[in-house]
Amino acid sequence: MFIINCPYCGERDQTEFSSGGEAHIVRPKQPTELSDDEWAEFLFMRKNIKGIQFERWNHSHGCRKWFNVVRDTSNDKIHAVYKMGEKPPVNK
Amino acid sequence: MPQELRINNNKFIDQTTRLSFKFNGEKLYGYKGDTLASALLANNIHLVGRSFKYHRPRGIMTCGSEEPNAIVQIGNDPSLTDPNVRATEIELYEGLEAFSQNCWPNVKFDIGGINNLLSPLLPAGFYYKTFMWPASFWEKYEFFIRHSAGLGKSPTKPDPDIYDHKYYHCDVLVVGGGISGIMAAKLSAENNNETLLLDDKNILGGATIYQNNDCFQIDGTHTNYWLEKEIKNIKNIKNLTIKTRTSLAAYHGYNYLLAKENLTDHLSPDERKGKIRQRLWKIRAKKVIIATGSIERPLIFNNNDRPGIMLSSAIKKFIDFYGVKAGKEITLFTNNDSAYETAISLKKSGVNIVSIIDIRDKSSSKIVKEVEKHNIKIYWKHTIVNTEGYRRISFIEIMQLSDDGSDVIGKKIKLKTDCLGISGGWTPMVHLFTQSGGKLKFRSDDNVFLPDKNKTPSDQISIGSCNGDFDIKDIILNSNKDVKTFLGIENSSFDNLKVESSKEEMKRNIWLLPSDKPIGKTKPFLDFQNDSTAKDVKLALREGFKSIEHVKRYTTTGMGTDQGKLSNMHALGIIAEITGTNMGELGTTTFRPPYTPLTFGAIVGRNVGEFFDHTRKTAMHNWHVQNKAKFENVGQWKRAWYYPKNGETMFEAVQRESKAARESVGILDASTLGKIDIQGTDASEFLNRVYTNAWSKLAIGKCRYGLMLNEDGMVYDDGVTTRLGENHYIMTTTTGGAANVLTKLEDYLQTEWPELDVYLTTVTDHFSTISICGPNSKKILSKVIPDLDLSDEKFPHMSFKNSIINGIKCRVMRISFTGEHSYEINIQSNYAKHVWELCMDAGKNYNITPYGTETMHLLRAEKGFIITGQDTDGTMTPSDLQMDWIIGKKKFDFIGKRSLYRSDTIRDDRKQLVGLLTDDPKEILEEGAQIVEKLNQKPVEMLGHVTSSYFSPNLNKSIALAVMKSGKKLKGKKFFVPMENKNINVTVTDTVFFDKENKRLNA
Known part of the structure; x- marks a missing residue:
């Protein structure tokens, strides 16, 4: 059970947050121009990494803000937390 | 009964306070300070239970949480009885009643004991192999297997006890109050760390607190006296909180730990009244020091499970701490020096020691020499090959070991004994360490798994014997050194202690000791609770199981309530030996929390009954209650379901309500619908993107129905949204979907479209909604709000007006979910009941009829309106629902648009919404x-x-909605709905059954 440093509220218990899956998947600007395969890639395909993973988290029982987290899924160590729209502070 | 097995020991046992208790109905007594186990032993009772599979008689084997055998049922009250309690852990109290488990008719004569005779027929995997065939017989087998399986009886009534949760934050948490834990707690607290020290026993001090032996001294006094003084001192340290009777259950990441504090389990029923029984501590510690100690290993030899066979360290604790002799003629069997400490303790208390059997060639350590002084016979290089005695050990047979330890030689010697202490070395308790993510390394000198310092999660250390230090000298030296480094302390009061101990010189380990009989004819038990023997492990390996995790599950070794605390190391040792693997490479099975079982009460704490989940009630709830409404749960909401009158059934009430709403006027509490206030200069654009239809041209003061999809094109939610102003909308959602819709919209706003100037606020609870529907609804509204112009020109269908009722501001929408002329009044919740009553009053002469959710569902089904979640299930596109009209085809994009023409969503054989009519209009489909x-x-x-299926009183026939493969093409076709006892003939129709021309909206 980890502690997440919400960029808006500070350190809070994991139970206050909900996970939103893989980060940096951008919704296509012109979906109509995509083939079925390309659209399916955006819609369904997600990575499930053992190791460093970039994820979205929502402070759902707090400020309700979404932000990004860099977490090592093998030991839950959080390497960075940054706001939506910001560049990852560590190499992706 | 005279307690001839009791010696005077006033330190830990209060012999002035006699406590009476019952075991299997027999009235016995013990003293304050006893555990149930020590009190039973003082009454010369060893036989306490039967083993799980063979029903072999079993006795008390240990003195702690690793106990596999002495598992009892406490009490027989149907709400308070407690199964699977370890007799070695429960403290004795006046009036305690305990019963043996897993035996019938009683522990001394148990019918299941026949399994013992059948044991050659019950090898590992017996159940898997036998009951596989024929497959159809499983249900019959299952009945018998279930009947004979399981330990103990669950309570059958709700638990009346109170449980508590507590959150705790500290700088340093020390787990374990033995000598190293006490040193660590003192160093930590004295150096300005807020420190919490936990111990599962009622008294601090671990095994050192009763170690009163000349061989072990600190600063010239026996270790127990030294420690006693230290404990006295730490109780006065300000920064230190000490909790006894508190066992650490789980160690999660980021130093989050759970501990269970026992508050009343040691008290008599009278003293417990009104008190909290157990408290679950949820601890966040900046640093954690694990000092959980170690437990002694048994030895694995033929018939090593008889009552009276105990761990040597347990015999020592019973005599030194509880003042109880575990037997009158005790034999010790060992592979290390620990048993010699027990010998000295027994000798001091005047117990006769038959002999010591040691598998080692010789040892000349200090403590062995001390024992030799007492003229105790030691059989070096010998092993036990068999034991006798059904309900209590009576004889042992010993033989000399061959040089390589694989066989026995020479003549068999038979010795009479009533208690056998076994000592196979020590196993560090690394459970918490591994739970936290730490990795173990193997030390082959004494075959132990230890915390690997290089693979330890940050901010924790293990010290003392759980870290592999078994000699008191090493424990003190290393604990002091490691804690100082860990906490950054320069000088410690333990720096210059003079410690004396007896250094163990010689070790010998044989995982499975040989017998003069072939292994097939022996019973060397590994897991005492699950009756798995070394034979079973060997069989599993022969059958091809290689992974330790598989062998564990196949043989059930280590799967009892003790979770293999005693048995695992030997199972690993035997597997490593046979497969020729290094034990370090083989690894261990995974240690999972909890370390010792937790009660459900402690886990849930106060979150029981109405505190388990929130109940949401509308502002009019009490009115519904007073008017005898039946309620249904919709999410957390209590919604009025129907209002039965004069003993009506639900069917009758719903028929009456539905008729009234169409013939005159009905009134519904629709407050639970989700309401989201949307503001901002881009609000229209935002709605364009989240709904399938177009919103830019919606005029201020107008309402529109919208359908919301997931990105995969499936219908997610629906509702009416009203434009209140240029940049201001109010969106309604389904009752159950409200929270999720808000979360989803926030997600898009914050992550995909941060450029949009839009703000979302939930106002579900702030506004209550009263829906008035039916041909007379206009008359009611004109009475309640006389100033409002209700003409179709000024206030047409799908429009909205701000208004005032009795000085209270409200929003009135003319919208309809029933197809009738109807209005929704949205009003600040604290006035809502008042306005509801005004409406009821205004409708008196029109038979205004309150209706509930069931009638609402019926009325909308007559009109073919869907309910998301009932007629949809996350696999329906708008087109599947025959709602193509709501897709804004000209729109550039909206959530889910691209998915509407994926190869799968354009299949014409998808399930599609249709209407169904039964050929017999009275027949209602399920x-x-x-x-x-x-x-x-x-x-x-x-x-x-x-x-969806109802009997429509307004059409006087049964109607239904259904989803059917290629449904759109099936209109007019006939099908069957097969039921258990009949087949119902149905015809596919249009989805709209009532008022197809929508004339009534403006009636």
């Missing part, structure tokens, strides 16, 4: 019933299912 075309087809092709 929701969920399957629809088929051919009755005799095998397997029958199921074409779809009924999603």
Whole structure:
């Protein structure tokens, strides 16, 4: 059970947050121009990494803000937390 | 009964306070300070239970949480009885009643004992192999297997006890109050760390607190006296909180730990009244020091499970701490020096020691020499090959070991004994360490798994014997050194202690000791609770199981309530030996929390009954209650379901309500619908993107129905949204979807479209909604709000007005979910009941009829309106619902648009919404019933299912909505709905049954 440093509220218990899956998947600007395969890639395909993973988290029982987290899924160590729209502070 | 097995020991046992208790109905007594186990032993009772599979008699084997045998049921009150309690852990109290488990008719004569005779027929995996065939017989087997399986009886009534949760934050948490834990707690607290020290026993001090032996001294006094003084001192340290009777259950990441504090389990029933029984501590510690100690290993030899066979360290604790002799003629069997400490303790208390059997060639350590001084016979290089005695050990047979330890030689010697202490070395308790993510390394000198310092999660250390230090000298030296480094302390009061101990010189380990009989004829038990023997492990390996995790599950070794605390190391040792693997490479099975079982009460704490989940009630709730409404749960909401009058059934009430709403006027509490206030200069654009239809041209003061999809094109939610101003909308959602819709919209706003100037606020609870529907609804509203112009020109369908009722601001929408002329009044919740009553009053002469959710569902089904979640299930596109009209095809994009023409969503054989009419208009279909075309087809092709079904009083016939494969093409076709005892003939129709021309909206 980890502690997440919400960029808006500070350190809070994991139970206050909900996970939103893989980060940096951008919704296509012109979906109509995509083939079925390309659209399916955006819609369904997600990575499930053992190791460093970039994820979205929502402070759902707090400020309700979404932000990004860099977490090592093998030991839950959080390497960075940054706001939506910001560049990852560590190499992706 | 005279307690001839009791010696005077006033330190830990209060012999002035006699406590009476019952075991299997027999009245006995013990003293304050006893555990149930020590009190039973003082009454010369060893036989306490039967083993799980063979029902062999079993006795008390240990003195702690690793106990595999002495598992009892406490009490027989149907709400308070407690199964699977370890007799070695429960403290004795006046009036305690305990019963043996897993035996019938009683522990001394148990019918299941026949399994023991059948044991050659019950090898590992017996159940898997035997009951596989024939498959159809499983249900019959299952009955008998279930009947004979399981330990103990669960309470059958709700638990009346109170449980508590507590959150705790500290700088340093020390787990374990033995000598190293006490040193660590003192160093930590004295150096300005807020420190919490936990111990599962009632008294601090671990095994050192009763170690009163000349061989072990600190600063010239026996270790127990030294420690006693230290404990006295730490109780006065300000920064230190000490909790006894508190066992650490789980160690999660980021130093989050759970501990269970026992508050009343040691008190008599009278003293417990009104008190909290157990408290679950949820601890966040900046640093954690694990000092959980170690437990002694048994030895694995033929018939090593008889009552009277105990761990040597347990015999020592019973005599030194509880003042109880575990037997009168005690034998010790060992492979290390620990048993010699027990010998000295027994000798001091005047217990006769038959002999010591040691598998080692010789040892000349200090403590062995001390024992030799007492003229105790030691059989070096010998092993036990068999034991006798059914309900209590009576004889042992010993033989000399061959040089390599694989065989026995020479003559058999038979010795009479009533208690056998066994000592196979020590196993560090690394459970918490591994739970936290730490990795173990193997030390082959004494075959132990230890915390690997290089693979330890940050901010924790293990010290003392759980870290592999078994000699008191090493424990003190290393604990002091490691804690100082860990906490950054320069000088410690333990820096210059003079410690004396007896250094163990010689070790010998044989995982499975040989017997003069072939292994097939022996019973060397590994897991005492699950009756798995070394034979079973060997069989599993022969059958091809290699992974330790598989062998564990196949043989059930280590799967009892003790979770293999005693048995695992030997199982690993035997596997490593046979497969020729290094034990370090083989690894261990995974240690999972909890370390010792937790009660459900402690886990849930106060979150029981109405505190388990929130109940949401509308502002008019009390009115519904007073008017005898039946309620239904919709999410957390209590919604009025129907209002039975004069003993009406639900069917009758719903028929009456539905008729009244169409003939005159009905009133519904619709407050639970989700309401989201949307503001911002881009609010229109935002709605364009989240709904399938177009919103830019919606005029201020107008309402529009919207359908919301997931990105995969499936219908997610629906509702009416009203434009209150240029940049201001109010969106309604379904009752159940409210929270999720808000979360989803926030997600898009914050992550995909941060450039949009839009703000979302939930106002579900702030506004209550009163829905008035029916041909007379206009008359009611004109009475309640006389100033409002209700003409169709000024206030047409799908429009909104701000208004005032009795000085209270409200929003009135003319919208309809029933197809009738109807209005919704949205009003600040604290005035809502008052306005509801005004409406009721205004409708007196029009038979205004309150209706609940069931009537609402019926009325909308007559009109073919869907309910998301009932007629949809996350696999329906708008087109599947025959709602193509709501897709804004010209729109550039909206959530889910691209998915509407994926190869899968454009299939024309998808399930699609249809209407169904039964050929017999009185026959009502069951929701969920399957629809088929051919009755005799095998397997029958199921074409779809009924999603909504009612008897319509306004059409005087049964109606239903259903989803069917290629449904759009099936209009007019006939199908069957097969039920258990009949087949119902149905015809596919349009989805709209009532008022197809929508004339009534403006009636």
